Amino acid sequence: MARLFIKQRVLTPGPVDVPPAVLLEMAQPIIHHRTKQFQAIFKEVSERLQRLFRTKNPVLSIAGSGTTAFESAQTSLATPGSKVVVVAGGKFGERWQDIYDQYAATLGLTVVKLNVPWGQAVTAEQIKAALDANPGVSVVALCHSETSTATACDIKAIAEVTRRSDALLLVDGITSVGAMPVEMDAWGIDCLVTGSQKAMMLPPGLGYVGLGERALARLESFKPKGAYVLDLRRWLKSWQKNDVPFTPPVSLIRGQRVALEMIEAEGLENVWARSATLASATRAAFQAMGLELISKSPSGSVTGAFYPAGVDDKKFRAGVRDKHGIHLAGGQSGRGAEWEGKCFRISHMGYVDAGDTLAALAAIEAELRESGAKIAPGAGVAAAMKGFGV
Amino acid sequence: MARLFIKQRVLTPGPVDVPPAVLLEMAQPIIHHRTKQFQAIFKEVSERLQRLFRTKNPVLSIAGSGTTAFESAQTSLATPGSKVVVVAGGKFGERWQDIYDQYAATLGLTVVKLNVPWGQAVTAEQIKAALDANPGVSVVALCHSETSTATACDIKAIAEVTRRSDALLLVDGITSVGAMPVEMDAWGIDCLVTGSQKAMMLPPGLGYVGLGERALARLESFKPKGAYVLDLRRWLKSWQKNDVPFTPPVSLIRGQRVALEMIEAEGLENVWARSATLASATRAAFQAMGLELISKSPSGSVTGAFYPAGVDDKKFRAGVRDKHGIHLAGGQSGRGAEWEGKCFRISHMGYVDAGDTLAALAAIEAELRESGAKIAPGAGVAAAMKGFGV
Numbered sequence: 001m002a003r004l005f006i007k008q009r010v011l012t013p014g015p016v017d018v019p020p021a022v023l024l025e026m027a028q029p030i031i032h033h034r035t036k037q038f039q040a041i042f043k044e045v046s047e048r049l050q051r052l053f054r055t056k057n058p059v060l061s062i063a064g065s066g067t068t069a070f071e072s073a074q075t076s077l078a079t080p081g082s083k084v085v086v087v088a089g090g091k092f093g094e095r096w097q098d099i100y101d102q103y104a105a106t107l108g109l110t111v112v113k114l115n116v117p118w119g120q121a122v123t124a125e126q127i128k129a130a131l132d133a134n135p136g137v138s139v140v141a142l143c144h145s146e147t148s149t150a151t152a153c154d155i156k157a158i159a160e161v162t163r164r165s166d167a168l169l170l171v172d173g174i175t176s177v178g179a180m181p182v183e184m185d186a187w188g189i190d191c192l193v194t195g196s197q198k199a200m201m202l203p204p205g206l207g208y209v210g211l212g213e214r215a216l217a218r219l220e221s222f223k224p225k226g227a228y229v230l231d232l233r234r235w236l237k238s239w240q241k242n243d244v245p246f247t248p249p250v251s252l253i254r255g256q257r258v259a260l261e262m263i264e265a266e267g268l269e270n271v272w273a274r275s276a277t278l279a280s281a282t283r284a285a286f287q288a289m290g291l292e293l294i295s296k297s298p299s300g301s302v303t304g305a306f307y308p309a310g311v312d313d314k315k316f317r318a319g320v321r322d323k324h325g326i327h328l329a330g331g332q333s334g335r336g337a338e339w340e341g342k343c344f345r346i347s348h349m350g351y352v353d354a355g356d357t358l359a360a361l362a363a364i365e366a367e368l369r370e371s372g373a374k375i376a377p378g379a380g381v382a383a384a385m386k387g388f389g390v
Numbered sequence: 391m392a393r394l395f396i397k398q399r400v401l402t403p404g405p406v407d408v409p410p411a412v413l414l415e416m417a418q419p420i421i422h423h424r425t426k427q428f429q430a431i432f433k434e435v436s437e438r439l440q441r442l443f444r445t446k447n448p449v450l451s452i453a454g455s456g457t458t459a460f461e462s463a464q465t466s467l468a469t470p471g472s473k474v475v476v477v478a479g480g481k482f483g484e485r486w487q488d489i490y491d492q493y494a495a496t497l498g499l500t501v502v503k504l505n506v507p508w509g510q511a512v513t514a515e516q517i518k519a520a521l522d523a524n525p526g527v528s529v530v531a532l533c534h535s536e537t538s539t540a541t542a543c544d545i546k547a548i549a550e551v552t553r554r555s556d557a558l559l560l561v562d563g564i565t566s567v568g569a570m571p572v573e574m575d576a577w578g579i580d581c582l583v584t585g586s587q588k589a590m591m592l593p594p595g596l597g598y599v600g601l602g603e604r605a606l607a608r609l610e611s612f613k614p615k616g617a618y619v620l621d622l623r624r625w626l627k628s629w630q631k632n633d634v635p636f637t638p639p640v641s642l643i644r645g646q647r648v649a650l651e652m653i654e655a656e657g658l659e660n661v662w663a664r665s666a667t668l669a670s671a672t673r674a675a676f677q678a679m680g681l682e683l684i685s686k687s688p689s690g691s692v693t694g695a696f697y698p699a700g701v702d703d704k705k706f707r708a709g710v711r712d713k714h715g716i717h718l719a720g721g722q723s724g725r726g727a728e729w730e731g732k733c734f735r736i737s738h739m740g741y742v743d744a745g746d747t748l749a750a751l752a753a754i755e756a757e758l759r760e761s762g763a764k765i766a767p768g769a770g771v772a773a774a775m776k777g778f779g780v
Contacts, residue, residue: 002663004744004778006656020410027417266396273392324780354394358752359745366780378772385768388394390714390756
């Protein structure tokens, strides 16, 4: 059968498509990492990362996933014997709770779990109440953009609260950094983490940890008791010499230099605006299709919608993928909700544009109708076009 | 200013976008062409080309452009001292007339020019009349798809006429082979030519000449008097040994192997059907926008439309390109018409799909409205979506 969509468009909320220029750079011959040549690349990457994170302080590049990076931050910055507040309103917040639970005995931590309903954002008032109710909190850890629920909180207002306490604010910015405005220094975020396969426009394999002044001081305040390779002190000590403590993914770091160059050439604010408009136009399209958004406080990097009655998740996403080459994510389940099979999610991060989004919306409309949903043909695409001003 | 379209989508009727797998293959190290390794690749390319051309006879791969290939065919197959009929209804037909004019003295040719109005297709009846009126015609040369006017003729019906005469039918299939049905052997086409930068999904740099039984016999019937490097006898003699007479563009031929593999994996009929549907949906979109098509007999590989009053060609195409990354072609001028500045053209050949076409149509609508054209927002895209069944 003839196919009208022959290209693959990866619109899952990570990994996302990687620009050809980045792929080509990663195809360059391997260089050894203990060389001046690598150090020069690494230095440039570090400086560009600082501009991306909007900080004058170190941003570490750590081999591994976003989880590697966030676990490093969680375990390196929580003072042993203290309390930690961990927010969950989705799958990833729950993971950060699980990680602290696992370390609770080793580090002597009391884990205070602040849960919000899936699809809702934690508020600054809730954080303040948790700190007031729990003296001796050393760390507040949460997601800026909770990928599983496509929900973003007001991280600026939350940082206003934590900066007036002794607690460090650890932000999972895995689906926010590079896609949504985050001002690490100006807002007073103590630790900001992201991963390479999202707005950074790279394949998976790198995590990044930005450390503010208070986080740097915290690292010096106690001896590490967690995992060896995840100890940020080691990474920081090497970073200060434009180096890494363990063999780095050289090709990814080369690619990261080019991807960051592209982001700076486009202009970070322009990248934020592009993602924001892709997200708002997608929400308008979903609403025009009569779909219910999964979030009450939608993220600017990923959008999710519940299926209308009668739509089968696996059949729908297989149809969108196999017939139209559009890769979407499904729903996730956790302690707070069972959304697997009930919703789908689409990304607005990184190397994606209005053209891809229109193609995806056309495919989504077609497959929802194929599944029996009553959607006026073209309704979603027309709403998105209006949002794009085309 | 934030840009919502960050990708470049090349939808000119050649060159067209090249698939990443082909680009990667072309980035492989150079191999020498007088080696068994190259011969194996060249043999595979030749066999795949025969299946693409639907012929059991040789298809030569010639370094150069589509014009190089067609001029080779024109000069190698016209019997010196004979008459040649050359059809023009656009810029490329006029070029084939110019080429025979230039060789007229050297080869002793009488050039019979059969002109049809731009945007109209020559008919089998007109070809028959020209042959009847001009005894001693050795060659009828014409475009299957005249790129400048986005017009296709009924080449099957025309071949029915020529195969019953002594004239060889030379078909410029530069924007038809691989995009529209062409059955070289079954229809009795004597010589079929295309270029690499169209439906072949390669960068420019190669032309292809398929030779039928009667053309092969013609090559043996007289001694060459035209250009040395364009003499098809040399190319054919080498081809019979899986070789080329002059240094070939090795990387392009490597890439061609992969591109042809992709076409065969998709299925040639499926590729034809995809291009046909992209073309028909685009025509429906243009008509829904109130645009007049430039062709009375539209090609399945390229579509053109006249601008509504008040739209400036340069401003429109610069807007579509600079604001939306969509590359379109303008109109062309020649002896038969002055269409430069009056129309634009969009391709449906090769590595292009419904997603790209929707993105292009959204950009076209937006820029036409920007230029003052009265088009209901989304009208064109909605019509195309209907055509795509999404």
